[in-house]
Amino acid sequence: xxNWLSPSVMRLLLPLLYAVVxxxxxxxxxxxIVLLERKVMADMQARLGPMRVGxxxxxxxxxxxxxxxxxxxxxxxxxxxxxxxxxxxxxxxxALLAYAALPIGPAFLIADLNIGLLFILAxxxxxxxxxxxxxxxxxxxxxLLGALRSAAQLxxxxxxxxxxxxxALLMAGSLSMKDIVTAQYDQGMWFIFYVPIGxxxxxxxxxxxxxxxxxxxxxxxSELVAGYMTEYSGFRWSLYFLAEYANxxxxxxxxxxxxxxxxxxxxxxxxxxxxxxxxELLDALPSxxxxxxxxxxxxxxxxQPVKIQKxxxxxxxxxxxxxxxxxxxxxxxxPAVLQGVHxxxxxxxxxxxxxxxxxxxxxxxxxxxxxxxxxLGWRFLIPLALxxxxxxxxxMLMTREWGPSLRLTTILATxxxxxxxxxxxxxxxxxxxxxxxxxx
Amino acid sequence: xxxxxxxxxFFAGLAVASAIxxxxxxxxxxxxxxxxTTLLATAGVFLLLQAEFLFxxxxxxxxxxxxxxxxxxxxxxxLDVSLLQYQFNRQRFVAGxxxxxxxxxxxxxxxxxxxxxxxQARIPEVLPKNTEAVxxxxxxxxxxxxxxxxILLLVAMIGAVVMAKRRV
Numbered sequence: 001x002x003n004w005l006s007p008s009v010m011r012l013l014l015p016l017l018y019a020v021v022x023x024x025x026x027x028x029x030x031x032x033i034v035l036l037e038r039k040v041m042a043d044m045q046a047r048l049g050p051m052r053v054g055x056x057x058x059x060x061x062x063x064x065x066x067x068x069x070x071x072x073x074x075x076x077x078x079x080x081x082x083x084x085x086x087x088x089x090x091x092x093x094x095a096l097l098a099y100a101a102l103p104i105g106p107a108f109l110i111a112d113l114n115i116g117l118l119f120i121l122a123x124x125x126x127x128x129x130x131x132x133x134x135x136x137x138x139x140x141x142x143x144l145l146g147a148l149r150s151a152a153q154l155x156x157x158x159x160x161x162x163x164x165x166x167x168a169l170l171m172a173g174s175l176s177m178k179d180i181v182t183a184q185y186d187q188g189m190w191f192i193f194y195v196p197i198g199x200x201x202x203x204x205x206x207x208x209x210x211x212x213x214x215x216x217x218x219x220x221x222s223e224l225v226a227g228y229m230t231e232y233s234g235f236r237w238s239l240y241f242l243a244e245y246a247n248x249x250x251x252x253x254x255x256x257x258x259x260x261x262x263x264x265x266x267x268x269x270x271x272x273x274x275x276x277x278x279x280e281l282l283d284a285l286p287s288x289x290x291x292x293x294x295x296x297x298x299x300x301x302x303x304q305p306v307k308i309q310k311x312x313x314x315x316x317x318x319x320x321x322x323x324x325x326x327x328x329x330x331x332x333x334x335p336a337v338l339q340g341v342h343x344x345x346x347x348x349x350x351x352x353x354x355x356x357x358x359x360x361x362x363x364x365x366x367x368x369x370x371x372x373x374x375x376l377g378w379r380f381l382i383p384l385a386l387x388x389x390x391x392x393x394x395x396m397l398m399t400r401e402w403g404p405s406l407r408l409t410t411i412l413a414t415x416x417x418x419x420x421x422x423x424x425x426x427x428x429x430x431x432x433x434x435x436x437x438x439x440x
Numbered sequence: 441x442x443x444x445x446x447x448x449x450f451f452a453g454l455a456v457a458s459a460i461x462x463x464x465x466x467x468x469x470x471x472x473x474x475x476x477t478t479l480l481a482t483a484g485v486f487l488l489l490q491a492e493f494l495f496x497x498x499x500x501x502x503x504x505x506x507x508x509x510x511x512x513x514x515x516x517x518x519l520d521v522s523l524l525q526y527q528f529n530r531q532r533f534v535a536g537x538x539x540x541x542x543x544x545x546x547x548x549x550x551x552x553x554x555x556x557x558x559x560q561a562r563i564p565e566v567l568p569k570n571t572e573a574v575x576x577x578x579x580x581x582x583x584x585x586x587x588x589x590x591i592l593l594l595v596a597m598i599g600a601v602v603m604a605k606r607r608v
Contacts, residue, residue: 080467080469082470083469083470083473113492114492114569114570114571115492115493115495115496115570115571118493118496118500119496121500122496122499122500122503122504123499125499125500125504125505126499126503126504128504128508129476129508129511132508132511132512132515133469133473133511136469136511136515144515147515148512148515148516151508151511151512152512154508155505155508155509155512158504175571
C-alpha cells in the first residue's frame with residue numbers, strides 16, 4: 001500500500017479523479033440549473049413552474065434528459081455532415097476543458113497553471129467555433145444568422161470583459177487562479193470592493209458571451225426560431241445546451257475567483273486574528289444552512305400526495321443531512337480539511353449567487369436590438385473598461401508612491417470612473433438622437 | 441525516444457497534415473477549419489517547449505480572435521459561387537524556387553543541429569515564469585520596438601476605420 005499512495009502517484013491520480021467527477025456531475029448540475037431557472041422564472045411571474053414530475057418538479061431534469069436522448073436525431077439533407085457532426089462536440093468539449101484550471105477549493109483543482117486565467121479564457125473562447133460552424137453547417141438562413149450574430153457579439157464583448165478582468169488582475173499580480181485567491185486572502189479584501197466597476201463590466205460582458213438574455217440575440221425566438229440550434233435535435237441539441245450551461249458556470253467561476261474571493265468565506269482573513277469571537281460562527285453557517293434545508297424537506301415529505309414523491313423528498317432530505325454532517329464534521333477536523341470542504345461550499349454558493357443574477361437579469365430586461373447591443377459594447381463598455389483600468393492603475397501607483405491606503409485610492413478611482421461613465425452615457429444619448437442614415 | 445518526442449511528432453504531423461489539407465480543400469469553410477487545426481497544433485508545440493504564455497497567446501489571438509473574424513467574413517461571402525470557380529493557380533516557377541529554398545533550409549538545420557530525429561530533451565527543471573519574462577523583455581529591453589509596433593497597429597486600425605467609414 002505504501003507505494004500505491006505515494007505522493008507522486010497521488011499527484012496524478014487526484015486530478016484524474018477530479019476531472020472524472022466534474023465531467024460526471026456537470027450534466028446533472030446543468031439540468032438542475034435549468035430547473036432552477038424555470039422555478040425562478042415561475043416565481044417572478046407569479047406561477048408555480050414545473051410541479052408534476054417529482055415533488056416541486058425535482059425529477060424534471062432527469063425526465064427531460066431521458067426525452068432528449070430518446071428523441072430522433074435529424075440531420076438536414078443539404079447539411080455539411082462532417083461539420084454538423086463536429087460542431088456540438090467542439091462546443092461541449094471546449095466548455096468542459098476549461099474546467100481544468102478552475103479551482104473549486106484550495107486542493108480541489110485539476111491543475112494549478114501559471115497562466116490559469118488566460119488558459120480558461122483561451123479555451124472557452126474556442127467554444128464559439130461550435131456555434132459558428134454548427135450554424136453554417138445546418139445550411140439554413142436562421143442558423144447562419146444566429147451564428148453570425150453570435151460571432152460578432154462574442155468578439156465585441158470579449159474585449160470589454162477581458163479589460164474588466166485585468167483591473168482585478170492588477171491587484172492580484174498573478175495569472176494563476178490559486179494565487180489570485182491567495183492574494184485576496186493576504187490583502188484581506190475581495191477585489192470586488194477594490195474594482196466594483198471592473199466587476200460590473202465583466203458581468204455584462206459575461207452575459208453577452210454566454211448568449212444569455214437580454215443579449216440572447218443569436219437564439220432570439222421571435223426572430224430566428226432558435227438561432228444556430230434551429231436544425232439540431234435530440235442528443236446533439238442537448239450537447240449545445242450542456243455547453244451553454246457549462247459556460248455559464250465557467251464565467252461564474254471566473255468572476256467568483258477574481259472578484260468574490262474564490263473559496264474564501266466572508267471575513268476569511270479575520271480567522272486567525274480573533275479566535276473565539278463571533279466571527280468564527282461563520283464557519284458553522286454552511287452546516288446550519290444545509291441542516292435547515294434538510295429539516296424543511298423532512299417536514300415537507302409527509303405532505304406529498306403520492307408515495308413515490310414522499311420517498312423522493314425523504315431521499316433529498318437524507319442527502320442534505322449527510323452533506324450537513326460532512327460540513328459539520330469538517331469543523332472538528334484539521335484546518336486543511338476544514339478549508340477544503342468549506343471552500344467547495346463557499347465557492348459553489350458564490351457561483352450560484354452569480355448565476356441567480358443571470359436569471360434575474362433574464363426575467364427583468366427585455367431583449368436588446370442588435371445595433372443597441374453593438375453600441376453598448378463598443379461605445380460604452382469598452383471605453384469605460386479602459387478608463388477603469390487606467391484609474392485603477394493610477395490608484396495603485398498613488399498608493400505605492402505616496403502611501404495612502406489602497407482602499408482610499410480605489411474609492412477615488414471608482415468615483416472618477418463613475419463620473420466619466422455618466423459623461424459617456426450622456427454623450428451616447430445625444431449621438432443616438434441623430435437618425436441613422438443607412439442601417440448597420 | 442521519450443514522451444516529448446512522440447508528442448512533438450504528433451503535433452508537428454498534425455500541423456503539416458492539416459496545412460496540406462487546408463490548401464487542397466475546395467470548400468473554403470473546411471479550409472478554415474483545417475487552418476484552425478494547424479494553429480492549434482503549433483500551439484501544442486509551443487506548450488511542449490514550456491512556452492505556455494506563447495501557447496495561450498497563440499490560442500487567444502490567432503484561433504480565438506483572428507480566425508473567428510476569418511470565418512465570419514467567409515460566411516458573408518456567397519459560397520455557392522466560389523465552389524464552382526477554380527481555386528488554384530499554377531505558378532510553378534515561383535513555387536519551385538520557394539520549395540527549393542525551404543528544402544535547403546531544412547537540410548541546413550538538420551546538418552548543423554543534433555544528428556538525430558529524437559534529440560534528448562534539454563529543458564531545465566525550473567524555468568522563470570513565462571509571463572513575467574515576456575513582460576520584462578517587452579517593457580524593459582524592447583520598449584522602443586514594442587511601442588513602434590503598437591503605434592503601427594493603431595495607425596492601421598484607424599486607417600481601416602476611416603476607409604470603411606467612407607463607404608458606409
